[in-house]
Amino acid sequence: MLIIGIDDAGRGPIIGPMILAGVLIKEESEKLFKQEGVADSKVVAHPERIRLSGIIRDISLGYKVVMAFPDQIDHSINSGINLNTLEAIKAAEIINFLSQGIKDKIKVIVDCPSPNTSAWKLTLSGFIKIPEMLDIICEHKADVNYPSVSAASILAKVAREEEVDKLKEKFGKTGSGYLSDPVTLEFLKANALLLKDSGIFRKTWAPWQENLAAKEQKKLGEFS
Numbered sequence: 001m002l003i004i005g006i007d008d009a010g011r012g013p014i015i016g017p018m019i020l021a022g023v024l025i026k027e028e029s030e031k032l033f034k035q036e037g038v039a040d041s042k043v044v045a046h047p048e049r050i051r052l053s054g055i056i057r058d059i060s061l062g063y064k065v066v067m068a069f070p071d072q073i074d075h076s077i078n079s080g081i082n083l084n085t086l087e088a089i090k091a092a093e094i095i096n097f098l099s100q101g102i103k104d105k106i107k108v109i110v111d112c113p114s115p116n117t118s119a120w121k122l123t124l125s126g127f128i129k130i131p132e133m134l135d136i137i138c139e140h141k142a143d144v145n146y147p148s149v150s151a152a153s154i155l156a157k158v159a160r161e162e163e164v165d166k167l168k169e170k171f172g173k174t175g176s177g178y179l180s181d182p183v184t185l186e187f188l189k190a191n192a193l194l195l196k197d198s199g200i201f202r203k204t205w206a207p208w209q210e211n212l213a214a215k216e217q218k219k220l221g222e223f224s
Contacts, residue, residue, distance in 0.1 A: 001027045002061070004098050005148025006091050007111040009041070009156035011083065014205045015177035015184060016164050017067040020087065021155035022094035024062040024106075025148055032059050033147040040143045040150050041157035053158045056151045063152075064094045065159050070202045077204040084114045085123055092127030099133065107135045109149050111142040167200060174200070179207055 006022040025033075036055050037048070044052065057063055068076075068090055076086045091110055099106055114120035121138040125131045139145065143153040167174050171191075175183030188201070192211035195201065201208045 002102065002104060002106045003027055003030070003148045004095060004106055004108045005142075005146055005150075005152045006094055006109070007041075007143045007149050007153035007156055008087060008113065009153065009160040010163075010177070011087070011113060013177035013184075014179055014188060014202050014208055015070075015174050015200055016160070016167055017069045018073060018083075018087070018090075019065060019067050019156045019160045019163070020090045020094060021065045021152045021159065022063065022091075022098055023056060023060040023148055023151045023155065024098040025060050025151070029059050030147040033151055038147055038150050038154065041153040042143075044154065046161065049154050049158050049161075052151075052154050056155060060151070062098050063155060064097045065155060066090045066093050067159070067163070069199065071199050073202050074204045084120060087113050088120060088124040089127050091124055095134070096129050099130070102133075105133060105135060107137065109137045109139070109142055109146045111149050111153070112138040112140055171195065171198070171200060 002024060004022055004024050006020060008018060008020045010016060010018045033056070036052060038052055038056065041049055068086060073083065073086065077083070095108055110124070112120055117138045117140065121136055124138065125136065128134065142149040164174065164177055173183055174187050175181040177184055179185055188207065188211055192201070192208055196203070196212060203209070
């Protein structure tokens with residue numbers, strides 16, 4: 001049996017892209033992943049993720065990484081497409097790419113981003129070209145329970161870290177992009193107005209809007 005595992009990285013941060021990755025593997029490759037130490041990316045140290053990402057690419061029959069940058073996320077939300085639906089669109093893009101030309105049934109396992117797994121699965125199916133060829137499983141903690149999804153989580157996390165490194169080179173000390181990171185929070189406070197058109201921030205996120213409003217109010221106060 002063939003398996004596609006899919007997971008995301010960077011769903012919640014205010015800086016940088018949301019990334020989804022998928023791997024296409026033979027069922028027996030799950031044992032190889034386990035032997036190499038493939039696990040949920042959250043419990044794997046950065047240097048090990050780098051090492052494993054190469055092994056995952058070598059073992060997999062195919063893989064795909066897709067990104068949704070802040071401007072696309074903001075445009076989607078402003079157009080009435082919430083983050084869960086955008087993630088379904090991106091996951092379907094991976095599935096359509098990895099399943100093309102394959103005539104056998106494929107098991108697709110996705111780490112579900114929504115609390116309502118059945119509704120999100122239905123949304124996902126609506127963007128898949130040939131859903132009848134797939135056995136789709138959407139579960140919470142799939143990145144812990146399924147080696148294929150663990151592998152996808154590592155590819156997504158490594159790609160996310162690479163994108164954040166690019167932002168740091170361009171803009172300075174952005175931190176991880178998550179508001180739980182004090183460096184990111186300070187960067188937001190200092191640059192919400194200054195870099196509002198740079199594409200680095202998710203401007204539909206309330207913390208960005210609040211910081212921008214505070215900066216603009218302060219700026220107006222200087223002229224009153």
